[in-house]
Amino acid sequence: MTTVSGAPASLRQETLTVNMGPQHPSTHGVLNLVIELDGETIVSAKPTIGFLHTGIEKTAEQKKWQQVIPLVERMDYLGPHSNSLSFCLSVEKLLGLEMPDRVIWIRVLLAELQRLSSHLVWLGTHGMEIGAVSVMMYAFREREQLLNINELIAGFRMFPSYMRIGGLREDLPRGFKQTVAEFLDAFVPKLDEYEKLLTANPIWIKRTKGVGRLSKEDTLAWGLVGPMARAVGIPYDVRKTFPYLKYETFDFDVPVASEGDVYDRYLVKMAEMRQSVRICRQALERITPTGPYDCGDFRIVPPPKDRVYTEMEALIQHFLIYSQGFTVPKGEAYVPVEGPRGEHGFHIVSDGSNRPARIKLRAPSFYAVQALEKMIVGGLIADVIAVIGSTDVVMGDVDR
Amino acid sequence: MATPSIIEALNAAVPAARAEAVPSVDMETILVAPEALVDVCRFLRDDPAFQFSLLSDVIGVDRLPETPRFEITYHLACLGDAFRAPGASTSAPPRRLRLKTRVADAPEGEQPRIDSIVSVWPSANWPEREIFDLFGVAFTGHPELRPILMTDDWEGHPLRKDYPVQIRKCGHIPWEIEMPPEQFAASVAASRKQAAEAAAKPRREEETQ
Numbered sequence: 001m002t003t004v005s006g007a008p009a010s011l012r013q014e015t016l017t018v019n020m021g022p023q024h025p026s027t028h029g030v031l032n033l034v035i036e037l038d039g040e041t042i043v044s045a046k047p048t049i050g051f052l053h054t055g056i057e058k059t060a061e062q063k064k065w066q067q068v069i070p071l072v073e074r075m076d077y078l079g080p081h082s083n084s085l086s087f088c089l090s091v092e093k094l095l096g097l098e099m100p101d102r103v104i105w106i107r108v109l110l111a112e113l114q115r116l117s118s119h120l121v122w123l124g125t126h127g128m129e130i131g132a133v134s135v136m137m138y139a140f141r142e143r144e145q146l147l148n149i150n151e152l153i154a155g156f157r158m159f160p161s162y163m164r165i166g167g168l169r170e171d172l173p174r175g176f177k178q179t180v181a182e183f184l185d186a187f188v189p190k191l192d193e194y195e196k197l198l199t200a201n202p203i204w205i206k207r208t209k210g211v212g213r214l215s216k217e218d219t220l221a222w223g224l225v226g227p228m229a230r231a232v233g234i235p236y237d238v239r240k241t242f243p244y245l246k247y248e249t250f251d252f253d254v255p256v257a258s259e260g261d262v263y264d265r266y267l268v269k270m271a272e273m274r275q276s277v278r279i280c281r282q283a284l285e286r287i288t289p290t291g292p293y294d295c296g297d298f299r300i301v302p303p304p305k306d307r308v309y310t311e312m313e314a315l316i317q318h319f320l321i322y323s324q325g326f327t328v329p330k331g332e333a334y335v336p337v338e339g340p341r342g343e344h345g346f347h348i349v350s351d352g353s354n355r356p357a358r359i360k361l362r363a364p365s366f367y368a369v370q371a372l373e374k375m376i377v378g379g380l381i382a383d384v385i386a387v388i389g390s391t392d393v394v395m396g397d398v399d400r
Numbered sequence: 401m402a403t404p405s406i407i408e409a410l411n412a413a414v415p416a417a418r419a420e421a422v423p424s425v426d427m428e429t430i431l432v433a434p435e436a437l438v439d440v441c442r443f444l445r446d447d448p449a450f451q452f453s454l455l456s457d458v459i460g461v462d463r464l465p466e467t468p469r470f471e472i473t474y475h476l477a478c479l480g481d482a483f484r485a486p487g488a489s490t491s492a493p494p495r496r497l498r499l500k501t502r503v504a505d506a507p508e509g510e511q512p513r514i515d516s517i518v519s520v521w522p523s524a525n526w527p528e529r530e531i532f533d534l535f536g537v538a539f540t541g542h543p544e545l546r547p548i549l550m551t552d553d554w555e556g557h558p559l560r561k562d563y564p565v566q567i568r569k570c571g572h573i574p575w576e577i578e579m580p581p582e583q584f585a586a587s588v589a590a591s592r593k594q595a596a597e598a599a600a601k602p603r604r605e606e607e608t609q
Binding site for chain 2: 094221335357362367370
């Protein structure tokens with residue numbers, strides 16, 4: 001016996017609840033999604049986070065200001081420079097420090113190289129999850145070279161801690177400019193290669209076009225900025241709207257798309273990488289071979305080693321900074337930067353002592369996971385993976 | 401175009417806000433009364449002269465030992481030409497605003513309370529849950545107020561200043577992990593016997609040759 005719709009009357013019609021994660025390979029870490037399914041259509045989705053919560057914000061309250069930098073670099077582990085940069089900028093704002101131009105250009109260069117590195121991981125994993133496995137091999141090949149550059153400047157590939165409050169850890173190593181210039185020259189043809197693999201690929205287009213769409217109003221209301229907002233047609237880029245690090249003196253465009261689906265997010269990020277290469281080239285030209293690499297304020301940055309070994313005052317200052325640290329005036333500051341995933345910044349509160357009273361990261365991934373439900377409900381379960389990949393979430397950023 | 405003063409407009413539109421400026425090094429900072437928070441937020445979002453369409457972040461701060469104890473900070477941004485609020489004919493100049501409100505600590509057994517602004521900016525949902533979880537400040541009118549980062553049965557609010565730091569907490573294990581000594585001895589004997597049997601077994605022929 002059948003009903004009009006063709007289903008047997010005895011067939012149970014109910015939704016199915018599926019647990020996706022926290023150990024699912026395509027949830028980008030430890031994200032748990034409780035999905036309610038009607039056939040293949042998603043009726044509701046509840047993200048659960050907190051599996052990677054390590055309490056870095058609480059730990060930082062026990063550390064001195066300069067000891068916080070290695071901690072914050074581990075928050076968004078694909079964009080360490082952007083974490084430490086935004087933290088340094090906020091503390092320097094409160095201290096009232098001005099950086100020499102050379103420090104600013106080096107910081108810009110590293111921030112943009114790191115955007116490339118983060119976008120490459122996104123491209124590789126996003127491609128692999130949708131089925132374009134070879135893209136991952138290529139993207140990670142180039143990312144390896146960027147990690148080598150990190151190793152060159154700091155001796156540490158993932159978390160270089162190269163940006164310090166008051167400048168940089170040390171001067172650029174010999175051969176740095178040449179290494180970066182060679183990388184940039186080789187990288188642009190590689191970008192063409194990735195785009196050849198994906199942009200007009202019919203399978204890629206079928207999996208990504210029209211998937212996970214959001215309207216302009218919803219995007220902002222849910223706090224989504226960065227590439228997510230630019231893919232809907234909101235040309236908001238912190239580097240242009242609220243410039244920091246003298247970004248207004250650089251010549252670059254803000255790529256914008258209009259549809260706001262997974263495919264447009266892909267297009268925007270690919271175009272962003274090309275713009276980053278442009279900025280890198282300009283910054284590289286401006287970095288002089290010699291010059292200051294910190295602000296030279298010995299209340300904040302330790303004196304150079306040759307002076308520590310020969311001058312009493314420098315030795316005392318060195319010990320002061322490494323034993324009791326420096327104090328930051330009472331107050332609060334927030335300097336947003338354009339991280340790889342959008343507006344990214346540390347709100348810091350100081351009570352006038354040598355330890356932060358409170359630091360809080362504005363984590364773009366946190367808002368992306370919050371809005372995930374909005375993007376996937378009503379779609380198919382197969383699209384969930386494409387949407388998560390396109391939001392480019394880093395769970396270290398979400399849970400902190 | 402001259403940027404209109406937020407405080408004057410705010411005090412004219414929402415007198416209950418009692419907005420006052422707070423000195424700050426980076427952006428305009430305004431302290432408002434907690435009772436008028438939702439009206440203030442709605443005004444700042446909808447007024448065509450300001451158009452703070454983006455709630456960038458919500459931050460909780462424990463000011464112990466000062467009173468009122470908790471401070472909730474909202475970072476608002478108007479994106480200028482990048483985004484014009486629906487209904488506005490022109491875009492407002494890009495600017496950032498830090499909106500603060502303070503809430504007193506509640507007596508033992510109760511939670512400090514403040515109005516939720518999820519109805520104004522939906523993005524406030526999870527940050528408010530985070531503050532509820534880590535500071536123990538409850539938000540009236542929040543659609544789903546439950547812990548977000550810590551487990552549901554976690555005691556205390558870790559980001560409070562009086563939360564002890566140097567303590568070790570055992571993980572919660574839902575089943576019995578201790579076994580009686582007899583069972584332990586039997587288990588060890590069994591595994592030893594198994595190992596001895598495995599060792600006594602003749603190896604495969606090609607290996608012995």
